[in-house]
Amino acid sequence: VLGSDFLSRLTGSFSTGAASNPTVWMIEAAYRFHKLDWRYINCEVNPENLKFAVHGAKAMGWIGFNCSMPHKIKVIDFLDDLSDSARIIGAVNTVVISGSRLLGENTxxxxxxxxxxxxxxxxxxxxxxFGAGGAARAVAIEIALAGCKELHVVNRDPGRGERLAELVSSCTSTKTCFSPWLGRFQIPDDIDIVINCTSIGLPPRVDVDFQVDTSTLLPRMTVADVIANPANTKFLQSARDRGCTVLDGRGMLVNQACIAFKLWTGHEPNSEVFKAALAEIAL
Ligand code: NDP
Known part of the structure; x- marks a missing residue:
């Protein structure tokens, strides 16, 4: 039976290198599963066109959009307000358009x-x-706000690493320190959770040597990687070989898409639908 409403609700993503971003696949599957007449349009937007893309989304009545690399910081210039954590992190990956107002969130x-x-x-x-870029800032702030007792930041560029450690100590009660990443890093044996937040492992950096002394990865440690594609990075494989509990980047990708879905539609997402969609494309 044909309905009388032919106007779909629009959402999407703006990034450069959009073709490799699988979020569209998960969110469109969820719209179908939840029987929502919504669309998610994955758009290739270069930095000089970001402003026009944001204004265009607003003009066309979009409900919201994701921003991925390289727009997460620049997009803030075009927004009306930020969530508390997006303000602290200084980057936005999800925007909700409510009437004429654009609210930035970081998921x-x-x-x-x-x-x-x-x-x-x-x-x-x-x-x-490991790392002090956009993903590291977001992960560091959220784990600190969630009650992480101590946080050790290790980064190649010392200025960036020190700034992240200072940011976490100034905004949260987590005890924080920074070490420059020189040679094979030795993980202190009292660390519980090790997280790769660098882009090592993401093509074309798949074979970059992850400079860590793997003998310092202990079985009692949980070792996580933010890289989702390929999910089994060399770093995670060394941690698995050492008997650590490992966590790959796909869960983070699924959860972020679920959070954006909820922010836009107000519906509680079924995360299994997102996971199944991701599995279909075999990341
Ligand atoms: P940025 O460019 O902001 O930061 C990259 C970080 O990687 C910097 O700390 C940089 O160090 C470090 N780095 C890069 N190459 C090397 C190297 N050869 N040796 C040592 N350090 C290196 O990127 P983002 O933080 O935005 O993203 C990082 C990764 O997180 C991306 O690969 C992305 O795919 C992933 N990600 C995954 C998500 C998910 O849902 N699973 C979500 C968001 C991001 P330096 O400061 O010294 O340059």
């Missing part, structure tokens, strides 16, 4: 935290993060 860290929670509690834990 990177929240998505990671949810998948970590399923494996081990972060409250009271001592964590070590």
């Amino acid at each position: 990177d860290g929240k998505g990671f935290l949810k998948s970590l929670d399923a494996v081990r509690p972060v409250k009271g834990a001592k964590a070590l993060i």
Whole structure:
């Protein structure tokens, strides 16, 4: 039976290199599963066109959109308000358009935290993060806000790493320190959770040597990676070989998409639908 409403609700994503972003596949599957006449349009947008894309989405009555690399910081210039964590992190990956107002949220860290929670509690834990870019900032802030006791930041660029450690100590009660990443890093033996938040493992950096002394990865440690494609990074494989509990980046990807779905539609997502969609495309 034909309905009388032919106007779908629109959402989507703006990024450069959009073709490799699988979020569209998961969210469209969820719209179908929940019988919502909604669309998610994956758009290739280069930096000079971001402003026009955002204004266009607003003009066309979009409900919201994701922003991926390289727009997560620049998009803030075009928004009306930010959630508390997006303000602290200084980056936005999800925008909700409500009437004429654009609200920026950051779900990177929240998505990671949810998948970590399923494996081990972060409250009271001592964590070590490799990296200090956008993903690292989001993960560091969220795990600190969730009660991580101590956070050790390790990064190649010392200025960036120190800024992240200072940000976490100034905004949360987590005890934080920074170490420059020089040579094969030795993980202190009292660390509970080790997280790769660098882009090592993501093509074309699949074979970059992850400079860590793997003998310092202990079986009692939980080792996580934010890289979702390919999910079994060399770093995670070394942790698995050492008997650690491992967590790959797919859970973070699924959870983020679920959070965006809920923010836009107001419906409680069935995360199994997102996972099944991701499995279909065999990341
Ligand atoms: P950025 O470019 O902001 O940061 C990259 C980080 O990686 C920096 O800390 C950089 O160090 C470090 N790095 C890169 N190459 C090397 C190397 N050869 N040796 C040591 N350090 C290196 O990227 P993002 O933080 O935005 O993203 C990082 C990764 O997170 C991406 O690969 C992305 O796919 C993934 N991600 C996954 C998500 C998911 O849902 N699973 C969500 C968001 C991101 P330096 O500061 O020294 O340059």
